[in-house]
Amino acid sequence: MSLIPKEVVDQVLAQADITEVVGDFVSLKKKGQNMWACCPFHHEKSPSFSVSPAKGIYKCFGCGKAGNSVQFIMDVEGTSFPEAIKYLAKKYSIEVPEEQHDPEYAREQSERDSLFIVSDFAAKHFQQRLTSHEQGAIGQSYLKQRGLSSNTIRKFELGYSLDEWTDLTDAALKVGYKQKYLEATGLTIAREDGKKYDRFRGRVMFPIHNVSGRVVGFGARTLKSNDKKSPKYLNSPESDIYHKSNVLYGLFQAKQAMRMQDMCYMVEGYLDVLSLHQGGIENVVASSGTSLTEGQIKLISRYTENITVLYDGDAAGIKASLRGIDLILELGLNVNVVTFPAGEDPDSYIHKVGDTAFKTYIKEHSQDFISFKTSLFAEEAAGNPVKKAEAIKEVVASISKIPDAIKRTVFFQSCSLIFDIDEQVLISEYNKMHLQGRQQQPSGGQAQHYSAPEPALEPEPEKPASDTDVLKRYEREIIRMMINYGAKPVDEQQTVTQYMLEQLEDVEFEIPIYVKLYNLILRQFNQGYVVKGEDLVNDPDEEIRSEVIELISNRYDLSHNWETHQIYVPNEEDLLMYGIERAILRLKRMKVQILLKAELEKLRLVTDPAEQDRQLNYILSLKTFENQLGEMLGIVVNK
Missing domain, CATH: 3.40.1360.10 (Dna Topoisomerase Vi A Subunit; Chain: A, domain 2)
Structure with a gap:
């Protein structure tokens, strides 16, 4: 388990504004009730990436990425849940009272997180050497000579690496960082004979940040004018967190x-x-x-x-x-x-x-x-x-x-x-x-000779949806209605959730995720609380989180021009009772149809005449019920 206390996680989730968090990475533009941008996770020219401030979620209708503020940081940074929480806590000035170097915490970190942590340590170490070590005066003199103010030096976290072989490596190992992460980031170089030394020595350090402000690498300028062997500028090598082609300094x-x-x-x-x-x-x-x-x-x-x-x-x-x-x-x-x-x-x-x-x-x-x-x-x-x-x-x-x-x-x-x-x-x-x-062929070179195109094949006819597919669609619609409108009144006594739960008392859900969600809604209702979609966006169960975001995301908003021109277009909420009743009737009718198929299969195996009569009577009663449900739905011909 993470050492970040639950109350801190809850505070971060409560304060993190999805628009502000996502807005640090893409330029959002308002359209309808939501904010839109081109997706940061895949290349596109027309925006399909939606952010809902009211619901606290993002959803890309192109690649399918979706989640809350924490999930966004995890997706865009490729980092773990604890590191995403720490990032947001820092953004919103929330103190995270956990011990950074605790052994249990260190074991919990992913390899990628460890590289970030080591790089951050190195940046702070170089800053400390610039401001507090006697050799740092060399770096300070150079930076002031270049006209840089203390504020600029601090804002860009500039530093200085001592002109010593193992200053950074020794300091990192002393506080418990592993040498393999120092080597993986290129901060430490290990020779074949087992000796190790710092890559950067006697240089002004320019930390390179990714778009969220995490240090991923370093540029370093030597101050030795007489050293012809060393390059003037030396950069960190490529690593799991530093790819030069995907980073811009500043x-x-x-x-x-x-x-x-x-x-x-x-x-x-x-x-x-x-x-x-x-x-x-x-x-x-x-x-x-x-x-x-x-x-x-x-x-x-x-x-x-x-x-x-x-x-x-x-x-x-x-x-x-x-x-x-x-x-x-x-x-x-x-x-x-x-x-x-x-x-x-x-x-x-x-x-x-x-x-x-x-x-x-x-x-x-x-x-x-x-x-x-x-x-x-x-x-x-x-x-x-x-x-x-x-x-x-x-x-x-x-x-x-x-x-x-x-x-x-x-x-x-x-x-x-x-x-x-x-x-x-x-x-x-x-x-x-x-x-x-x-x-030109993609491999580049020879002109491609085109032959006459082959005649197009006849498209295969679409396969009819299976019972499971249809059942999934109908169960999904029931859950969607309850988590989007559960607290809305259907009359003076009942809410949507209460009405639907009563109507579905004799119906058993079958699709696992909707069984899980239905039971959660029922359990919360029995405790006096009506579940809303926004409550489940931060649920610890990833499957629930993902499904709920799908269910509460809307791709389209009605243009405000309709209101401007006084054109009334009813929305789903205006026809809520109609939609609820149809959703319930569809699911019940589908359940009856599945039961009918099962009973007809049983009938084929029955040989006793009396048992056959009983089975036929039961099938006829199911058929009658199916027809009644069909009539209520306006279905004239049963298939």
Whole structure:
């Protein structure tokens, strides 16, 4: 069992606002009663991820992921229940009185959680060394020289690794962390002869956070100018919690500003992020020197569809990164570009001109990527027909990545003006590229030869639903009615739950999950309490939680425009009694039909005439009851 007390878990569940929790990871937009976004768990272009503030749940109608605030953190972080509770407790300033290093607690943690815990320890250790150790003065001097304030250093949890072989490793082992987790995160390197040493020594430490703020890795800059053997920057290796292609430096600190300003500024290095953030441009992230990846772009798209790339004045560097921007276009985001004077990068330029002038500069020099690339290549190809032809193909290749047809048309028009070439020529080149792309095999290389398509097979007729499938559907509807409307009155004396339980006294549920839920509702009712769906969203039984979320989730909301135009459309609650009675009648009729089949099978085996008569009379009475139920449902012909 977790060492987190139940009362703390209950407090977290009570205070965790599903909209706030999910809103830390995706940009939610209100539609009807719910909030909607593109799902963070699978790639989609149209939002199917719904958050219900009233019910405290999320549900993706695309991939099926669903749950409460705790489940969301578990899903998005891939972490355990205790760690998800601790994350939310920290968010809502709830104290968790449990001993972090208790042996029982340590055994309970998953391997992945252990990597997070060790990384967090390392980040705190490096911070302590920066501020409290005599060697930390070296790191502090460098950071102040780079113009970083104490507040920025603290906000980004910057630190310093001592210039000693085993400082971190010794400290971690001393408080009980296992060496295998130190090695798995890359913090400790073990040699074949059994000796071990710290990966980071004598470096300023830049903790790399995931989108929820947990430390997953480190970037480290050496301060030894005379050390030619060691790289200037050293990063953590890939691990189960650190995948460079799915992490952006500064995203945790930038995500709220990205959402509020509907813009993300993309830079290259750690210090670019820190200096711009300190200068009031908080919606800034860095790819940390790696080529931009699809995973990183999708992270940005959770918060905004607009990216402005801030390049330094290095033309070669700009050329090398153009492919990554093509990927941004391909994923449907809008890209602008800002370049700085030769020899300047965002970090140096903001310190040179100041915060206000820097903001003015990027506003005045921002241009869309296609126009930027077109101008760049046109300038290089001026006076050279061969280079001009190659440049046109390069630009058309980028335009072809844009999924929106209207945007493509606008860029073709702009490109034709800059290159002074007929727009139709560009479109023809695009069509040729598009056709070649479709003919390329996924393995890349040879054109695929298509043969005539085979005639379509006749679709197989749908198999009739089995009795079990139909029974499941009808039992599900009964439970859905009770957990959604159980406390609603059906008359002056009875609630929905009371009425339905009385009507179903002689009915036995068969589908396991609905047996479990029916018994739970009945038990709670006998104790004087009417169960609501929201009560079960946090049930410890995962099967119950999952099913209840399915039952209380609504994919569609009636547009408020209907009310605006005074068009009345009855909803389910307006016709509640009608729906309840039909649900009960359907289930009872199905039960009778199943019983009828069983009795007819028995009749085949009966040989005694008197027993046959008794069996036939019973079957006739069941048939009469089935017909009566059918008439009540408006079913004229029995199948």
